[in-house]
Each structure stands twice: as structure tokens, then as C-alpha cells.
Amino acid sequence: MMTETQVRELIARSRWKFAKTMPQMPHFYTLRKDAERDEEFLGFAQFIRDYGYDASFGKTKYRYADFDGWQYWTMGYVLDATILINRAETGREDAPLVLNPLMMKPKKWPQTWCPVTKRLVSRQQELDLD
Numbered sequence: 454m455m456t457e458t459q460v461r462e463l464i465a466r467s468r469w470k471f472a473k474t475m476p477q478m479p480h481f482y483t484l485r486k487d488a489e490r491d492e493e494f495l496g497f498a499q500f501i502r503d504y505g506y507d508a509s510f511g512k513t514k515y516r517y518a519d520f521d522g523w524q525y526w527t528m529g530y531v532l533d534a535t536i537l538i539n540r541a542e543t544g545r546e547d548a549p550l551v552l553n554p555l556m557m558k559p560k561k562w563p564q565t566w567c568p569v570t571k572r573l574v575s576r577q578q579e580l581d582l583d
Contacts (some may be wrong), residue, residue, distance in 0.1 A: 454503070455496035457550060463493050464520060469540065482540035486571040498527050498535050502557045508513045516557050519547035535564035536573060 455463070466489065489515035505518040505526070517526045523540045526540040564573035 455493070455500050457500075459493075460497055460500050461520060463497055464523075466527075467538075470501075470541070478541075480539050482537045482539045485566065491566075491568060494531055494538070495535070497525075497538060498532060501525055501527060501574070502526045502553075503558075504550050504552060505557075506553065507555070507557075516553070517548075518550060519543060522547065529557070529560050530562045531559045533565045534573060536566065 458474055467483040467521055468487055469483050471477075472480050472482055483494075483580075485491065485494050501518040505516040507514055509515075515526045515529055519522045519525070520544055522545075524543045525540045527535050529537055562573075565576050565577065566572075567574045573577055
């Protein structure tokens, strides 16, 4: 489990790209394939799930965690299919980081992350790579 300090250090080291396909909803993202260490990327995603708060965006509920005026979230898929972490400026005070008593139920995805190819592959294909 990552600590808040470790998450902040990872945020500072991560490469954040502007989501140019959605300029009407300005936000940035960092990709799992660009992470220095896969376990840190997953630790950050899990931290959001453990200490974040639930809020809706349109008809979809996401779990968010705030750090220094930025809101962070994943797309809510199972960890082995999580390939990006998003962030957007909030313009408000950060929500407190407290352990969320509600376990997040991640969405299933037919693919899984392959550390060899650094991309999503079918779950069967991953078994074939072993």
C-alpha cells in the first residue's frame, strides 16, 4: 500500500499529457506503459480506490482522490486492465483523504495488462505468453 507521501512523489515524477480529444473537458492523463515502475502505478490506482470519494460524471460514478488542487481518477476497470490515471484541476479545496468504507466494485474488462508488451491483451493471449 502506498502512502500519501509516496503518491505525491509519484505524481511529481509522472508525465502528464493533455487530453486533446476532449478540450471541452480539460484534463490530463498519465499512462501505465510510461510508468517507471508498474507496481507504483497500480499502487496509485489502488490508493484512489481506497481513499477516494465517489462522485458522478454524467451518468457514471467514479472514485476520485484530491491532491494539491487536482482531482485524480481511473476509469474504474479492474486493476489488471487499468492503463491510465486522469487528473483535472478542481478550483476548490481538496477533499480529505480518508479510508473509504465502501469497497469500490471495479468494472470487468475482457483484456488484461501484459508487462512484456506493455499493452492490453486478451486474457487468453496472456496465458499463452506464460
